[in-house]
Amino acid sequence: MSMPDNRLERRQALHEDRRARYERMVEIRALENKVQDLFDEGLVHGTTHLCLGQEAVAVGVAAAARVSDTVTCTYRGHGVALALGLTPVDLLGEILGREIGSIGGIGGSMHLCEPDVGLLPTFAIVGAGIPVAAGAALTAQVRGTDDAALAVFGDGSTNIGAFHEALNLASIWNLPVVFVCENNQYGEYSRIDLTTPVDDIAVRAQAYNMPSEVVDGQDPDNAADAVAAALMRARTGGGPTLIEMKTYRYAGHSRADTAPYRPEGEFERWYEKDPIVNYGRQLVDEGLLSGDDLDAVKTLVDESIAAAVETVLASPAPPMAAMFDNVLAP
Amino acid sequence: MSMPDNRLERRQALHEDRRARYERMVEIRALENKVQDLFDEGLVHGTTHLCLGQEAVAVGVAAAARVSDTVTCTYRGHGVALALGLTPVDLLGEILGREIGSIGGIGGSMHLCEPDVGLLPTFAIVGAGIPVAAGAALTAQVRGTDDAALAVFGDGSTNIGAFHEALNLASIWNLPVVFVCENNQYGEYSRIDLTTPVDDIAVRAQAYNMPSEVVDGQDPDNAADAVAAALMRARTGGGPTLIEMKTYRYAGHSRADTAPYRPEGEFERWYEKDPIVNYGRQLVDEGLLSGDDLDAVKTLVDESIAAAVETVLASPAPPMAAMFDNVLAP
Amino acid sequence: MNQAISAAIADEMRADPDVIVLGEDVAVAEGPFKTSAGLLDEFGPLRVRDTPISEMGFLGAAVGAAATGLRPVVEIMFVEFLGVALDQLSTEGAKFHYLSGGRVTVPLTIRASVGAGLGFGTQHSQTLESWVMGTPGLKLAVASGPASAYGLMRAAIRDDNPIVVLEPRRLYAQREDVTTGPEGVIPLGIARQVVDGDDATIVALGSTVGTTAQAEAAASWSADVIDLQSLQPWDRDTVYESVARTGRLVTVEENPLFGGWGADIVAAVAADLFGELKAPPLRITAPDVPVPFGKELEERYMPSSDYINEQVTGLLHTGRVPSPWWEAEKGSP
């Protein structure tokens, strides 16, 4: 077992090796837990939005997409970013506002970016990344490559105009784009049924004459397969797809939110489908990993996250002059 | 036969008397043709958007709604405004920028308003009136009246975010509002299938778990019945409805547009369903009117429009100081 | 300050059954910043409503509700979200009264949190008065603390026009005794002189009011510190009266220099009190960059009281506009 720290290798591993998918989910969970700890210790300036519980979606998306595809994602993007190949140092550095971070500590938790693996700057505005992904798909279409684009966004985002306009545009132009809705059952502190009058987000694709699918988002292979099929359709001129990943947000919306609005027993029910527990079990059942291997992964990941924290805490804050860089391109 | 010039009576007539519906359609057509003439003569400053061919929708909506309901409508609103009860002088006055116009010549063709019959200021921004109608319905809901609201908008408007957000909001709040889409087959110079990937706009209601219906918009009774049913549902707590009225825009989009992009024979095919010709024939068949009556209506209407033009041309331009009125409420 | 806002809304809701509250998580959760605490409990779900994430939709609905008789108070959680809803505010709501010949009014209050200092990053830290300025038919007020928020909010809800009330986010946690009731209402369009002094007139707004007063208290000079309170319309009388006396005008803004509200104050004073200025008008602002995240950078981005002190001192000593701090910073490698 190995944990590559090169971004492209990290990404590559997910395509080839289901054990790597398991590792990456464990890593995402460990990192998110660490972020919560750091926040509770007062080390995180600002806010955080954890994707605990949604690890399989992130890994599934990254496993299916290739690095020349473009991905847009939200403020709840730590998992997707790690899965795409960013390193824990890239993330923690950014979240803690250090020079070593993904964009030099200028952005924070909500603003990660890594063009090398196809990640555009992540979006703090709900829905904003959806048309932007359609635009990245337009580039592929105009240039005649077989690249595609993916937008990852939440269930609550499907109520905003940008979602509607982007899906309509993608459909009428037959753009190679996959819309991945992480339906984690909540938008901030509101359960989805309080804001969204349909049971399945996927039905909304009918308004655009677009294929769609409801997918169990708690299984990374399942998620990867669904995204891969949609990507294949996109690359071969079949146009866009809306995929609804049913998943669950284990933590509150952000920061100190403890999710008191959650009905009793809901978390527990979802935890039965925990992507890490179940996928680990599955790999053991298949003989790909042993029980000891699972422990070893956890240990390895914990060590690597601890090391990343150390590296990041030793990294300086961005110099004052950094705020003047990159306002305009030369 | 009589042509009331009081706005409330004009409106009332449509509820009670199908001959009035015929008259009003003839009036709308005559007015729109007159506007085009005035435009061609250089008497209209700016632009116009005629609703020739769509008369039955306007009359149907006005016949079904009551004056305490609120209506939002677009720049293509001459017909709806006349049907709701505004007089030819109100309209022509505004279109020609005279003090006698609907809002004193401050607004022009795209900005008509008459609170007495429930018409909010008409909208020159595509889609903007749709959430506003939802808001008027919210007033009724909060106050516990059984009034309702109606939004009238085009097919092209269903691609904009405001449409999506308004329908979602109306559905989740169960608002008493009826969304009336005038599908006149074109948005500006583009046929609907070039911008909109569904055959029937009505299917879009599924994305909001909302009832919807496709209606022949070339028959005023048909249109009125569909709207009345939806209004009844709205008033009795049944929530919003999307109604798609299939209709056709006889003229170009605006001003001097002669619609060269229209396929050969399309206009002719639609003209077979002409609302005025057919409804007139129907009323004659039913014995409600004679052929002579139809001619008399036309004559009466032409005279009244001619008289309105005269009145308006004799009305002064708004005084310079009028531009400073009503910027802020006191 | 969040308590003062909740209290102001509650007082208006008690006084007028037409007042309703809309926004994302304003009801059950009492607002992401707890600015609608207790409202759902007291006024119920018909009048206090959580919305879907659709600012254009619910702001538009609020325009429609206002135009038909309600007095909606709408929360835009971060002012940047107006970027998905501006049409309804500026092109519809602000123009309804005009476009109805004065027959439709739009008594609509839009509250939005603004400003840097809490680490929310580039897309959640601006003040963006500039998006609202320059739209006839709108009013615009900015709270500078609990009493100010209470008083402006009540006046805004009672006003028959669409009004944007901006709330500097980092003041939500500020506490002070607030006079509630009618005496606590602050009329729109009126500035408030916070500090009296001689050497300059310093006009501040929102978050910069406190910082400026602090700067003045610590300084070797003294100045009139004016909390502008309303930006549209702004109170020329108070500003002019003061500048006529002190002969020097300084504005303190949290936004970038270019496009900031201070330019309007300076341009008006420079035109109307030309002969009475003893020194060039000075605008103290943030630099022309997006708001950076790193804690030290974000702190530096906002004009601090030390910096304000330094700048005004520089102006008084040299009679010229001192360079902003970033000139040196940008020069260095």
Added chain:
Amino acid sequence: MNQAISAAIADEMRADPDVIVLGEDVAVAEGPFKTSAGLLDEFGPLRVRDTPISEMGFLGAAVGAAATGLRPVVEIMFVEFLGVALDQLSTEGAKFHYLSGGRVTVPLTIRASVGAGLGFGTQHSQTLESWVMGTPGLKLAVASGPASAYGLMRAAIRDDNPIVVLEPRRLYAQREDVTTGPEGVIPLGIARQVVDGDDATIVALGSTVGTTAQAEAAASWSADVIDLQSLQPWDRDTVYESVARTGRLVTVEENPLFGGWGADIVAAVAADLFGELKAPPLRITAPDVPVPFGKELEERYMPSSDYINEQVTGLLHTGRVPSPWWEAEKGSP
């Protein structure tokens, strides 16, 4: 001017296959104002596209396309429609470069028609520079005629930043000989002195450039008339050099006074050239009202050359800022 715009886009499309054109009815119909004449024919439907009515969607798509290598030119038919799309411009596109540590660029040109004079009414007649100003990361240029439109458009398309180019609608029909090719390109950020004179520096933009030059030609005084061309960034050197010589600054704007771009020019000059001003800076603007429709009212709304002449003459004779025309008008019953 519409021909010059079509020509500029065509020239850039020939030079670079990454340039594409998006907008409502820009392809088959060649643009509602015929500003993309011939483009579909020459460059085909992959690069010249009619969009659904969804400005947020297609402007957002253009941001994404630009961030991944294309150079989109997007038409926003009337600048007001930015009100449904501003988020993508200001909060996304303008901040991508910053939020990618400089690794993503957004070479995006947004064209929008602006201004009054054609009877399009209140919601289709504003200039709205104010919506775009104050957003670091954006550039903003305004065309003042065919040559200006050609030159600025080419520079904008080549630039690696998001740029808004505003096109005064009533100049579309204007015709003049235009130098095309590389010599016709007008660098961004540079003003152009249109007229040389002595008594004042008059800074104009877009539609007011022609009116101001006309006013100057008919006047008893003479002035430097400067076409600012770019507003963000604006050319301090040219303006300062002129004001330092003439000692008087006048700005001429089609927008309302409050929130207008002139305030920024005046505030900068008042600060930096304080001692050199012989008279108060004068802003000639439209009144603070929505744009009215009635023909005479709309004409009066925009500063005419007679009015400019009158105002500047008043300034020169009295050394004070003259009242704007509406003071008298509003006073009368």
